[in-house]
Amino acid sequence: MDVNYDLLFDLLRYEKNKDDLQALDKSFFSSLIDYLQSKESILLNSQTKPAEREITRIQLNNVKKLIAELYDRREKKIINLALYKIKTGSDIIATGSMLDEEKMFFDSICLVLSKYKSSILDNILDNKMPFAETMAFPEQKARNEPKKLSAIASLRFIKPVPKFLGADLEPYGPYDEQDIASLPRDIAEVLIHKQHAEEIVSDS
Template sequence: MSETKKIDLNLLYSVLVREIENDQVQEIDPDFYRTLSEYLGKLKSEGYDGIESKIKARLTELITQSVTLLLKTRIEKASASDTLDFTNLLDEEKYILESQQDLAERKEMILSATLNGRTKTLQSVSKKHKTKPVTVRFLKDFDQFVGADYTKYGPYKAEDIATLPNENAQALIAKNISVKITIEE
């Protein structure tokens, strides 16, 4: 069943109710999240004063709560069984569930390597994790340092963007020196 491209609170409510009332993930328009994103982006960019501003804020809040519940419900239903059911899932939802599959595979690999004495596998995973590239934006100036991969990094000024080894990026994030950013591909 394909929904119309026009998104409003009534349509969102009907999609949410239909989803909650059924045990299986329901079919919705493949562009649902993108269309909703466009609608919210437009709504948030429009300037209103007085009561109209309050209505816009409340509408945005209701849509946010509804979409959050809808996504949570659909993901929970799809992952409720031992095997993931990708039927009727949208690409964005599949993206979320694929990360759950990656998590299960990683746990199994670590457990298997540990229980079967494959120390080199564990060392390789550890090194790969410490040095995997993470892109950050600096919130404060920071001096030059040697990264987990033994490469020199910096110095950096506030607002600089850099790709650092994960171990170093996480330490800087924890100290509120930088924030992780995602670079769109």
Template sequence: MSGEVSIYELVYELWRIENSTDELGKLPEGFEEKLREYFSRLKSYLRISDKMMLSTSLREAEVEAVSKLVKSLFEIRLAKIIRAVESGTYPETMSGFEKNIYMSLHRILTEHRKYVESIIMATSYSGWNIIESNYDVVCFQQDFPQIVGEDLKTYGPFKKGDIAVLPKANAQTLVVKGLVYRITIMTPELGEE
């Protein structure tokens, strides 16, 4: 059962690191699967063990302690992911599941911001229309290498501050990762005379 002790120590160390930094730490490869196996083994042991034995009480306390640490660890990580979405940064250290959470939160926050922006634009730019296109105008927040767009054309390389016109899907991916911001292009409404 020494593997279980190392899982406890691993979880504690990851929890300690997440608590001590603003950056999202990297979880070890296969961490979630190791946790599932660990809890499964311990719960099997507890089902067949004598409830009056000291080792059973210790194992129950261990399950409870690790459960609390794991819950706290993932709550801390979620809070960091939410802050990253709000600030427009993309932590590369997210697990696969966390990347899905990030994308969902980013989509929701983007919809909210677009809605608020549309209210502001409706009053500030009444008589103006957003120009719709299959391409987006973006400004790069950092240097970025050459890419092949979804239209199979080559774009870049780009320097920080460069303005570029990219296919919508490529632009959206870069926006989500916090590498660019989108520039809205508008035209005045022409009144009928």
């Protein structure tokens, strides 16, 4: 799936105009990241002309606004589906248009809504005092919570990289094959994605 500005604009338009959650390609997130990183690499390239860099910066800002609005609209639809499922008790909820991460979000919301409906409303209807407690998912949290990454990454270069300007307008490089350097993580991730370098991970 090739992601670009026009595609994102169309996806948002469809999501706005349709009541149902619209299906997305299963590779949408990975393709989206590739697209964003390609734009970031243009900004980081010291050979990029100032005019092109400014155009790319504006494009990137506009794209991120589209992504945020697309996410918000899909999020609201998923929450409404979860509310409908809990209120009606229906097991026939179409989740085929959800991406894997969205399905996990949907299932988590349903679990929380069901718990609090049972502990509050169902107790009241049964002439009992309602109660509520904070829900915790220790096993799921430990399994899914990403490790916090340092703002600086240590890299070993596997290809020569010419001198370039970072997003902070600071010059970096040049680097030869097998050189080791500590760089801001946003720059490091672009270099790793482009297979110019690999991260040196500490055992500690």
